[in-house]
Amino acid sequence: MAHNGVSRTLRDTIFSVTKPTPAECDFLVVGAGVAGLRAAIELADAGRVLVLAKRQVRDSATHFAQGGIAAALSDEDEVSLHLQDTLVAGDGLCNVEAVRVLVEEGPPRIEELIEWGTQFDRNGTKLAFTREGAHSRNRVLHAQGDSTGQEILRALYAKAKTLKNISVLEFEMSSDLLVEAGRVAGVSVIGNGGKLQQITASAVLLATGGLGQIYRNTTNPEVATGDGVAMAYLAGAEVSDMEFIQFHPTALYLKNAPRFLISEALRGEGAHLRNMEMDRFMSKYHALGDLAPRDVVARAIVHELEVTHSPEALVYLDLTHLKPDHVRQRFPRIYSTCLEYNIDITTEVIPIRPAAHYAMGGVRTDLSGHSNLPGLYAAGEAAATGVHGANRLASNSLLEGLVYGSRAGQAMRDNLRDNTSRLIATRCGTKLGLFAKVLVSARRSKRCGVSNLEPVTREHAEPSRLAMF
Numbered sequence: 284m285a286h287n288g289v290s291r292t293l294r295d296t297i298f299s300v301t302k303p304t305p306a307e308c309d310f311l312v313v314g315a316g317v318a319g320l321r322a323a324i325e326l327a328d329a330g331r332v333l334v335l336a337k338r339q340v341r342d343s344a345t346h347f348a349q350g351g352i353a354a355a356l357s358d359e360d361e362v363s364l365h366l367q368d369t370l371v372a373g374d375g376l377c378n379v380e381a382v383r384v385l386v387e388e389g390p391p392r393i394e395e396l397i398e399w400g401t402q403f404d405r406n407g408t409k410l411a412f413t414r415e416g417a418h419s420r421n422r423v424l425h426a427q428g429d430s431t432g433q434e435i436l437r438a439l440y441a442k443a444k445t446l447k448n449i450s451v452l453e454f455e456m457s458s459d460l461l462v463e464a465g466r467v468a469g470v471s472v473i474g475n476g477g478k479l480q481q482i483t484a485s486a487v488l489l490a491t492g493g494l495g496q497i498y499r500n501t502t503n504p505e506v507a508t509g510d511g512v513a514m515a516y517l518a519g520a521e522v523s524d525m526e527f528i529q530f531h532p533t534a535l536y537l538k539n540a541p542r543f544l545i546s547e548a549l550r551g552e553g554a555h556l557r558n559m560e561m562d563r564f565m566s567k568y569h570a571l572g573d574l575a576p577r578d579v580v581a582r583a584i585v586h587e588l589e590v591t592h593s594p595e596a597l598v599y600l601d602l603t604h605l606k607p608d609h610v611r612q613r614f615p616r617i618y619s620t621c622l623e624y625n626i627d628i629t630t631e632v633i634p635i636r637p638a639a640h641y642a643m644g645g646v647r648t649d650l651s652g653h654s655n656l657p658g659l660y661a662a663g664e665a666a667a668t669g670v671h672g673a674n675r676l677a678s679n680s681l682l683e684g685l686v687y688g689s690r691a692g693q694a695m696r697d698n699l700r701d702n703t704s705r706l707i708a709t710r711c712g713t714k715l716g717l718f719a720k721v722l723v724s725a726r727r728s729k730r731c732g733v734s735n736l737e738p739v740t741r742e743h744a745e746p747s748r749l750a751m752f
């Protein structure tokens with residue numbers, strides 16, 4: 284049995300990697316979830332990319348994500364509606380530009396994922412969209428019913444494996460950032476077997492995911508201990524919005540069972556919340572009833588627990604009025620996991636309570652993943668772009684990992700190119716003057732296989748060619 288009661292049928296097959304730890308690389312990506320792998324793919328033709336995972340690649344929130352990934356791709360949807368829903372859920376505290384980037388770049392990032400082999404569920408040949416809380420349209424894509432993250436991770440990892448510049452090392456725990464002359468220059472790692480080592484790189488991306496494990500009740504996997512945020516903070520990076528933690532309203536609540544997530548998509552498909560007296564209560568708290576934003580639902584549950592003075596502090600999710608075949612087919616993972624704990628969700632209500640689920644805050648970044656420390660980037664749940672405001676809209680975080688992972692990768696490669704060009708320009712400019720700079724760059728261009736006589740510019744300063752400097 285693995286985290287959250289999910290059996291690991293693929294263990295040690297596609298995710299097994301054993302390679303020695305190198306002392307240096309061009310780009311270091313700490314974290315192998317959706318954000319880290321998407322960034323690595325972006326970086327692959329700009330230099331050697333090393334991706335570190337604290338445990339196996341499958342030990343990530345991405346792998347456990349159930350409900351889906353949101354994007355305005357259906358015929359009835361519009362990007363502006365996705366923008367609006369995200370801003371409303373964020374409670375007025377979103378960075379509007381960050382949200383705009385998310386909803387506009389989301390659809391092409393997902394189309395790319397599909398090209399790389401991600402199998403989203405379909406109705407016939409058309410993509411199937413479901414609804415989750417606080418979405419005004421059916422816009423959530425899902426895979427294998429309720430195993431969306433696992434399918435996305437599989438496809439990203441398979442794509443990364445086709446790119447020879449990417450190495451993924453498992454059981455390498457990054458413990459500190461190396462800072463030289465105010466610039467992040469690598470990380471210290473504790474490898475498999477406890478050996479401490481340093482790895483240097485031109486840029487480091489923190490894609491270490493969330494921090495749910497600091498709470499007693501959480502849906503998060505064991506790796507989610509906020510390492511990236513801690514490392515960044517200790518190195519002097521700004522962190523922000525750390526007070527905004529999302530509690531998922533519906534985690535399985537049984538003695539001796541993990542806080543397995545019962546996806547919001549169940550309510551999207553018609554499941555109802557009921558209190559200890561079996562009354563439906565959500566319409567008292569929000570016009571959207573069972574599909575109100577997560578923070579509203581979680582607070583409503585806590586309030587119900589207080590007013591009903593129930594000896595057992597829990598409420599229920601009820602799917603018993605839905606067609607059993609549909610439930611089993613649409614939510615196979617949730618169905619089988621609950622059955623392991625003797626609950627047949629087609630005939631019995633599910634005992635649930637809120638649990639810590641998602642960190643809106645993290646390492647403060649701009650819209651390209653730059654932190655305030657040169658050489659340090661962050662993406663995914665470890666980052667705070669302001670895209671979620673005070674409360675993340677359901678199914679926006681896998682999307683965030685894709686969009687902002689890709690952007691951080693682009694920024695890291697651009698930065699390496701800029702630095703290399705600047706280094707050459709400085710050396711040439713100060714020592715030899717402008718005319719000599721042209722001659723030197725011509726000579727170097729020959730060495731690099733560039734045939735014209737122009738000074739070295741950004742376009743010519745490809746990092747792999749310039750590694751000799």
Ligand SMILES: Cc1cc2nc3c(=O)[nH]c(=O)nc-3n(C[C@H](O)[C@H](O)[C@H](O)COP(=O)(O)OP(=O)(O)OC[C@H]3O[C@@H](n4cnc5c(N)ncnc54)[C@H](O)[C@@H]3O)c2cc1C
Nearest residue numbers: 314315316318337344345350351457492663664678680681
């Ligand atoms: C049960 C569950 C269900 C969810 N369902 C959905 C959903 O349906 N839709 C949605 O959009 N979002 C969902 N989420 C949220 C979403 O899954 C995460 O926010 C997202 O996957 C985070 O991706 P990430 O790449 O930032 O981090 P992760 O996927 O968590 O990956 C973090 C990586 O960092 C590595 N790492 C951590 N610390 C270190 C260290 N010190 N050294 C080296 N490596 C380290 C880990 O090993 C891991 O590889 C769900 C979350 C959970 C827990």
